[in-house]
Amino acid sequence: MTTVPAQPDQPDPWEPEQQPPAAPSDPSPDARRGLSRRGFMGYVVAGATLVVAADLTTGAQPAAAAVPSAPQIPEVFDLGDLQTKSALPTSQLITITLDEDGVARFAIPRMEVGQGITTAAAMLIAEELDLPLDKVEVTLAPARPELVFNQLTGGSNTMESMYTPIRVAAAVAKGRLLAAAATFLGAQVSSLTAKQGIITDALGGRATYGELATLAASAETVPVKVNLKSRSSFRVVGTPQNRVDARAAVTGAKKFTLDLDVPDALPTMVCRPPTLNGSPRSVQNLAAVRAMPGVTDVVVVETGVAVRAATFGQCIDAVRALEVSWNGGTVEGESDESILRKLKAAELPMAVPKVPLLARTLDLRFEFMFRSSAALEPNCAIADVRGGRATVWAGLKSPIVAQRNIADALGLPQTSVEVNVVTGGGSFGHKLFGDAAIEAAKISKAMGKPVKLLWHRADEPRQGRVHPMATSRIRATTLGSEVLTFEQRHTSVETDFSHGLGERLTAMAAELPAGLGNLGFAQSIFTLTQELPYNFGVVTQLLNEVETGFNTGSMRNIYSPDVACANELFIDQLAKRMGKDPLAFRLAFLKNERVKACLRKVAEAGQWGRAMPAGTAQGIAIHSEYKGATAVLVEIDCRPATVDRKIRDAVTGPRVTKAVVAIDAGLVINPRGLEAQMMGGVSDGIALALTSSNHLEDGHFLEASWDNYFYTRQWNVPPTFECIVMPSDRDHPGGAGEAGVAASVAATACAYARATGTVPTRFPVNHGTVAFTPKSFVPPVPASPTDGLSHTY
Amino acid sequence: MAQHTFTVNGESVTVDVADDVRLLWVLRDVLGYTGPKYGCGINVCKACTSHINGKAFNPCAVRVGDLTESDEVTTIEGLADTVDGDLHPMQEAWLERDVAQCGYCQPGQIMAAVALVRKVRAEGREITDADLDAIRNVCRCGTYNRIREAVRDGAARM
Numbered sequence: 001m002t003t004v005p006a007q008p009d010q011p012d013p014w015e016p017e018q019q020p021p022a023a024p025s026d027p028s029p030d031a032r033r034g035l036s037r038r039g040f041m042g043y044v045v046a047g048a049t050l051v052v053a054a055d056l057t058t059g060a061q062p063a064a065a066a067v068p069s070a071p072q073i074p075e076v077f078d079l080g081d082l083q084t085k086s087a088l089p090t091s092q093l094i095t096i097t098l099d100e101d102g103v104a105r106f107a108i109p110r111m112e113v114g115q116g117i118t119t120a121a122a123m124l125i126a127e128e129l130d131l132p133l134d135k136v137e138v139t140l141a142p143a144r145p146e147l148v149f150n151q152l153t154g155g156s157n158t159m160e161s162m163y164t165p166i167r168v169a170a171a172v173a174k175g176r177l178l179a180a181a182a183t184f185l186g187a188q189v190s191s192l193t194a195k196q197g198i199i200t201d202a203l204g205g206r207a208t209y210g211e212l213a214t215l216a217a218s219a220e221t222v223p224v225k226v227n228l229k230s231r232s233s234f235r236v237v238g239t240p241q242n243r244v245d246a247r248a249a250v251t252g253a254k255k256f257t258l259d260l261d262v263p264d265a266l267p268t269m270v271c272r273p274p275t276l277n278g279s280p281r282s283v284q285n286l287a288a289v290r291a292m293p294g295v296t297d298v299v300v301v302e303t304g305v306a307v308r309a310a311t312f313g314q315c316i317d318a319v320r321a322l323e324v325s326w327n328g329g330t331v332e333g334e335s336d337e338s339i340l341r342k343l344k345a346a347e348l349p350m351a352v353p354k355v356p357l358l359a360r361t362l363d364l365r366f367e368f369m370f371r372s373s374a375a376l377e378p379n380c381a382i383a384d385v386r387g388g389r390a391t392v393w394a395g396l397k398s399p400i401v402a403q404r405n406i407a408d409a410l411g412l413p414q415t416s417v418e419v420n421v422v423t424g425g426g427s428f429g430h431k432l433f434g435d436a437a438i439e440a441a442k443i444s445k446a447m448g449k450p451v452k453l454l455w456h457r458a459d460e461p462r463q464g465r466v467h468p469m470a471t472s473r474i475r476a477t478t479l480g481s482e483v484l485t486f487e488q489r490h491t492s493v494e495t496d497f498s499h500g501l502g503e504r505l506t507a508m509a510a511e512l513p514a515g516l517g518n519l520g521f522a523q524s525i526f527t528l529t530q531e532l533p534y535n536f537g538v539v540t541q542l543l544n545e546v547e548t549g550f551n552t553g554s555m556r557n558i559y560s561p562d563v564a565c566a567n568e569l570f571i572d573q574l575a576k577r578m579g580k581d582p583l584a585f586r587l588a589f590l591k592n593e594r595v596k597a598c599l600r601k602v603a604e605a606g607q608w609g610r611a612m613p614a615g616t617a618q619g620i621a622i623h624s625e626y627k628g629a630t631a632v633l634v635e636i637d638c639r640p641a642t643v644d645r646k647i648r649d650a651v652t653g654p655r656v657t658k659a660v661v662a663i664d665a666g667l668v669i670n671p672r673g674l675e676a677q678m679m680g681g682v683s684d685g686i687a688l689a690l691t692s693s694n695h696l697e698d699g700h701f702l703e704a705s706w707d708n709y710f711y712t713r714q715w716n717v718p719p720t721f722e723c724i725v726m727p728s729d730r731d732h733p734g735g736a737g738e739a740g741v742a743a744s745v746a747a748t749a750c751a752y753a754r755a756t757g758t759v760p761t762r763f764p765v766n767h768g769t770v771a772f773t774p775k776s777f778v779p780p781v782p783a784s785p786t787d788g789l790s791h792t793y
Numbered sequence: 794m795a796q797h798t799f800t801v802n803g804e805s806v807t808v809d810v811a812d813d814v815r816l817l818w819v820l821r822d823v824l825g826y827t828g829p830k831y832g833c834g835i836n837v838c839k840a841c842t843s844h845i846n847g848k849a850f851n852p853c854a855v856r857v858g859d860l861t862e863s864d865e866v867t868t869i870e871g872l873a874d875t876v877d878g879d880l881h882p883m884q885e886a887w888l889e890r891d892v893a894q895c896g897y898c899q900p901g902q903i904m905a906a907v908a909l910v911r912k913v914r915a916e917g918r919e920i921t922d923a924d925l926d927a928i929r930n931v932c933r934c935g936t937y938n939r940i941r942e943a944v945r946d947g948a949a950r951m
Contacts, residue, residue, distance in 0.1 A: 114895025114934050242891040249896030250884045250903060252828025252869035259827035267822055293811045311810070313818035316834065376832045376840060376933040377897045425830070425897030426933045457833040647927075649837070672891055676936060680894060683935020706931050707837045715926045717937040784815045784834050788854030791836070792845060793912050 038228040040164065042172035043221055049099055050216040052172040056092040056109070056150050059164025092147050094162075096125060096169045102197050102210030104131055104173065107141035110162065111153040111397045112245075113375075113427035115737040116673035119244045120159055121166055123669055127236040128170035128229060130194040131209065138244065143399035143419035152499070153397035154432055154554065156626045156735025159669055163733050164228075171226040173216075180216035181207050231667070231731060240672035245423070257380045257394055257422045258454060265382045265450035266296060268443060269315035270304040271322040272463050274777035275329035275699040277549060280305055284323035292318050299446040303463075306443040308451055313784065316456065320779040330549025332699045336469070339493065339548065339696060340367060343471045346546045347491045350475050353538050355484050359477040362573060366474075366566040367762045369693035370493075370701070371467040372709055373555035374460035377425025383440035384450035385410060390417045394437040395424030398499040402434030406441045417441075428556040428684075430465055432499040435551075456781040461694050461703035467555035468493035469696075472566035476536065481578055483589065486536035490563055494545040495522055496552045520545075526559055532567060533592040533624040557681075560625055560742040561688050562763075568621040568746035569759060582750065583608050583620055594726075595622050598631035598662035601724050606633035606660035615639035616657075619751025623743040626735025629664045629726075632682070632743040634718065636751040647715055649707040651691045651771050654755070656682075656748055659718040664726040666734035674736050675723040681740020682721065683712040688741070689748035691716065693767045704775040704782065710766075799860045801826060802871025812858030817841045819857045820868060828869035828900045832931065839930040842901035842908075843868045849908030869900035872907065882950035883907045886943045894934035902930045902940055910948040920948050 040058055045051040096106045104125050112118045122136040129136075144151055150161075174194060182189045187201040200206045231237075248254035273279060280300050283289075289307070290298050294314030299306050307318040331339075381394035390410055396402045399419045407414040424431050440453035455464065470492035477484045526543040543559070575585035583603050590596045599622055602608075608620060616637045623630045635658040645652040661678045668674055691710035694701040703709040745763075753759045762768070775782050798807040801824060808823050817834075820826040820843075829852060832840035836854035843852055844867040845860075852866070860866075872881045880888070883906050893899045905928060913920055925941045932940065 114893075114897075116894070242888065243893060245896065246888050246891060246893050249893035249899045250869075250887045251873065251880070252826075252900045254896050255827070256830075256897060258821075258831065261825070267818075294814075311814055311818035311822040312831065312834075313814040313822075314811075317813075374933075375895070375897070376838065376931060377830070377895070378832070424895060426895040428933070454831065457835070457838070676891065676894055676934075676939070679938055680935035683932075683937060705833045705835055705837050707835075711931065711933060712935060712937070713931065714928045714937055714941070717926075717941070719922060719941075721938040782835050785836050785854040786813075786815075786856050786859070788816075788836060788851050789845070789859060791854070792848040792850045793908055 038230065040168045040226055040228065042168040042224050042226055043093065044172060044176055044218040044224055045095055046219055046221045047097070047217050049097060049213045050173060050176055051095055051097050052169045052176065053093040053095040054165040054168035054172070056094050056147065056165050058168050092150050094165055094169060096173055098173055098177070098209060098213050098216070100210050100213045102208050102213070103135050103137055104129055105137045105139070106166070107139045108162070109141040109144055109147055109151045110158045111140060111395065111421055111424060111427070111431065113153070113395065113397070113424035113431060115677060116243060116670060117158045119241060119673060120669040121162060122244050123236050123241055124163065124166045125170045127234060128167045129174050131197045133236065133241065133244065135197055140421040140423060142421055143403040145400050145403065145414060147400065151398070151400050156737040156739060159733040160627070160735060167228050168226060171228055172224050175224065175226055176216040177209055177212050180212040184212060184215060237669050238671070241670050242672065254423070256377055256425050257382060258452065260382060260393055260422065262382050262384065262393065262450060262452065265384065265452040266308050266310060267312040267315050268306060268308040268440070268451040268453045269312065269319050269456060270301070270306045270439070271319040271324060272304040272459050272780045273326045273329060274780060275326070276331050276463065276701065277551070278326045278329040279303070281325040281327050284325070285321070289318050289321050292321060297447045297449065299443065301439070301442055301446060303439055306446070308447060308449065312454055316781060316784060319456070319781055320783060329699055331696070334696060334699055336369065336696045339469055340471070342546050342548070343469065343491045343493070346544050347471065347473055348489045348542050348544045350487045350489065351540060353485050355477045356479055359479045359484055361475060361477050362570070362577065363475045364570050364573065364759070365761065366472045366569070368470045368472070368562040369763065369767045370469045370696060371555060371688065371693055372461040372703065373428050373430045373465050373467055373553055375424065375426030375428055375430050378457055378460050379436035379455040379464060380453060381436040381440035382450070382452045383437065383444040385441050385444040386448060388412065388416060390441055391420070392418065392437050392441055393420045393422050394434065394440070395427065395431045396421050396434055396437060397427060397431045398434070401499055402437050405434055405438050409438050409442055410445055429554045432553055433465060435465070458704035458775060458781045461709050462701050463551070465551050465553040466694055468495055468550065468552045470562050472562060474566055474570045476570070476574060478574065478577065483536040483574065485538045486532065486534070488541040488563070488567070490526065490541065490543045490559065492543065492545050493548050493550055493552060495554060495558070497521055497525065497554070529558060529560060529625060530563055531624050533595050533622070534589045535591045536589065556684060557738040557741040560623065561685070561745045564621065564623050564742035564746045565689065565749050565763060569749050569753060572750050572753065573759065581609070586620070586622065590622070592624055592629065594629040594664045595624050595631065598622065598629045598664055598726055601662040601726065602631045602633040602660045605722060605724060606658065608633060615755060617751050617755035619747040619749070619754060621743045621746035621750055623746070625742070626739050627666055628734035628739055630739050630743045631662045632747040633660045634658060634747045634751050636748065636755050638752065638755040645715070649772070650713065650715060651710040651766055652715055653690055653766055654752060655716060656686050656718040656751070658720040659744070660722045660724070661740060661744070662724040662726055663739060664728055665736045665739060666728050666730035667732055668725055668728065669733055671725045674725055677736045678723045678740040679721060682718070682744045684741045685744025686716055686748055687712040688745040688764060689752065690764050691766055693764050695767070695770055700777060702770065702774040708772045708774070795858065797857050797860060798862045800865040802867055803874060808857065810857060813856045816852035816855045816857050816860065820852055826868045826870055830897055830900060832898065839905060840898050840901040842904040842930065844904060844908065847911070849905055869904055872904065881907065883947035886947035886950055890939050890943045890946060892936055892939040892943045894936050898930055898932045902932065905930050906944045906947055909944065910951050920945055
């Protein structure tokens with residue numbers, strides 16, 4: 001493995017040529033070879049107004065030169081590194097435009113799904129450009145094939161990969177504005193001060209950025225060297241800021257895919273098969289359905305029978321009226337138990353290392369059921385495929401791959417397919433795939449008309465992407481107060497990574513740590529993400545996957561929630577065996593100071609060890625990923641009065657009554673946004689541990705809506721929530737969007753085990769009970785009720 | 794087809810659509826009020842929560858034919874117009890606490906919160922934890938704690 005320089009082809013980009021006066025030189029402690037780490041190369045791009053650019057890979061930090069055997073791979077090279085570095089050789093400019101209205105505009109080549117990246121990006125621009133936050137407008141870039149591997153939103157990598165390039169572009173803009181102001185005001189650059197979008201000189205002259213926007217423009221594209229602000233001079237980055245789209249969200253003005261007004265793109269839905277991935281054989285009543293009120297088109301496609309109508313209500317009626325003969329699906333006759341048997345058969349053997357005669361062995365095996373990754377906004381897309389061209393609007397975290405797949409599906413060149421990325425109503429991994437966009441394009445082509453495709457809610461858990469079922473088997477040997485070995489065999493239904501990360505890994509093969517290139521792709525992701533930060537002697541964590549006919553994907557935090565849940569429950573049992581307190585045990589064996597600091601913090605803030613009534617307990621757990629660390633302490637109430645609460649169409653059960661999270665995410669851009677991500681991580685963790693799963697029975701999933709699929713609801717929410725953002729001396733942001741999930745599910749499971757005295761081995765713990773009457777499979781979607789006026793309040 | 798006349802956000806509207814089309818689709822697909830969101834279509838997720846004659850309801854579960862000319866529907870787009878000022882106090886509380894993540898459920902959450910506050914006021918009491926526990930609106934981003942804080946905050950401002 002070789003060291004990758006940040007800017008391989010730039011001659012000496014480190015000497016500042018155009019340094020804003022507001023940014024004094026501040027030698028970084030990490031400065032190497034006498035070069036400033038804050039010096040970078042950017043561009044002024046030819047344009048009528050000021051356009052600046054930076055290479056998207058600017059500032060990617062060099063990877064470690066070699067991988068020592070003792071630390072695990074993610075400690076020195078993780079999934080984020082892979083994503084950040086995989087496109088280094090390509091030229092990938094991102095641009096910021098400063099218009100005459102004084103607004104800086106930036107189309108981020110990532111997708112906003114609620115995780116707050118548009119706010120964080122706007123903060124970086126406001127910071128480096130000395131512009132008020134409300135004068136920065138961040139939109140989502142359409143599919144840009146020239147970015148090759150570098151337009152994927154995932155792995156909590158956005159701010160890690162965008163942090164430096166955005167700042168470089170903004171710094172170039174500021175330098176140009178200062179130079180323009182010097183001309184405009186007849187002053188020396190060194191006498192100018194930029195503040196809140198206005199440049200003033202020592203004599204009281206002033207010019208706004210808007211006034212300077214055209215003067216600062218360049219007739220040709222020129223490279224520029226810039227220095228970035230030092231962390232100590234930040235006034236926006238690191239301060240709590242509200243989301244830039246908050247007002248649009250609370251007034252109903254925020255536009256999601258289904259809210260877009262594309263001419264003639266009428267509502268469209270698909271009548272789907274009763275078994276997973278079944279396909280239509282024939283339709284008995286095509287003519288009758290085509291004649292239904294509002295219906296304009298009915299066509300048979302691979303995934304079912306598509307209906308286009310004046311309203312979605314009329315689509316639902318038509319879907320329910322269709323009489324279709326179906327071919328069997330891809331998991332005919334399969335059930336939870338039959339898939340579990342396949343997983344068990346595929347579990348890799350333990351290595352059984354040589355250990356002393358007196359060593360004791362602890363063996364535990366955990367099972368994790370299928371879970372739906374669906375967001376509240378169901379799969380949806382708008383497509384207009386006519387005249388040899390396709391235009392698509394959808395929430396897409398991997399738009400280049402979607403563009404290619406749509407082109408393939410339609411038989412069009414990729415250049416004839418325009419893919420617009422729309423802000424998503426959540427993702428949780430669901431929008432990594434272009435399922436709805438591809439399907440909408442095929443339907444539009446078949447109908448010869450624009451369509452606005454919506455998956456019915458019932459379609460989501462039944463036909464949509466799921467987090468794969470998995471088992472995790474752990475064996476450890478202990479001798480006295482030492483852990484000699486820790487072996488984990490994670491066995492999972494195959495996770496679909498066909499959304500493009502695979503190409504990155506292939507492209508990166510030569511750069512990967514020793515041995516990694518020989519693994520399969522899923523194993524590589526597993527190896528790049530799983531880090532067990534404990535001194536447990538010989539540690540092996542292996543993944544094996546079983547090929548099945550399920551539609552899977554990387555649900556928020558991929559493998560980590562299941563792996564961490566198994567590990568931390570197991571660790572509580574190790575502690576118990578040694579007669580140690582769970583907190584003391586972890587502190588004794590943890591090797592990562594950042595993790596320990598988080599753990600101590602939640603123990604203190606959450607009053608670990610306080611006396612609690614029988615049937616209630618605390619649980620504590622840690623996780624290390626995304627160059628950061630998380631610790632979570634929860635309190636749970638498993639007493640009958642709580643567990644047996646009756647709420648209509650709901651799962652109540654044990655209640656997490658308090659959650660305390662400590663997160664070290666490296667340099668924090670927006671602590672308020674980070675706290676929001678942790679809050680969501682706790683809600684996810686509670687659902688994964690206690691309530692949310694899909695039940696597979698006779699080739700299909702039983703769940704069809706939120707009254708079947710029990711994601712955390714208000715009655716499951718911990719009344720007390722606290723998030724502590726740990727101070728960090730790191731000069732780069734780590735990942736945040738997924739970092740709260742794993743330790744939350746683990747802490748909840750640990751608390752449940754301590755409160756009930758029983759270690760749960762199947763998750764979620766309520767999976768054994770089907771707490772609802774399954775909705776019909778034929779027709780595949782339920783009728784909308786009509787009694788809404790009887791339930792007003 | 795049949796004509797239906799009612800009021801949306803203070804304006805009288807007349808639509809020509811079959812009686813049994815649910816109001817959610819009349820609002821969204823026919824009239825262009827996209828604030829109320831689709832999340833389930835069976836009155837479970839509550840993403841479409843709006844007000845009818847000042848009370849919360851879910852238009853996904855109401856036939857347009859069941860509305861009369863005197864019915865006043867308020868969607869999130871019209872909430873601010875029911876009070877003096879730029880925004881409704883509940884929206885201000887929402888902004889102050891930066892509640893929204895993806896934002897998809899938020900119109901429904903806010904409309905439900907306003908109705909909840911009015912309901913407990915009519916009962917002559919303040920919001921309790923039990924009231925907050927009973928809010929059925931799904932938030933898949935899980936920003937539930939901020940919702941709870943904002944409902945109480947909004948109530949204090951109302």
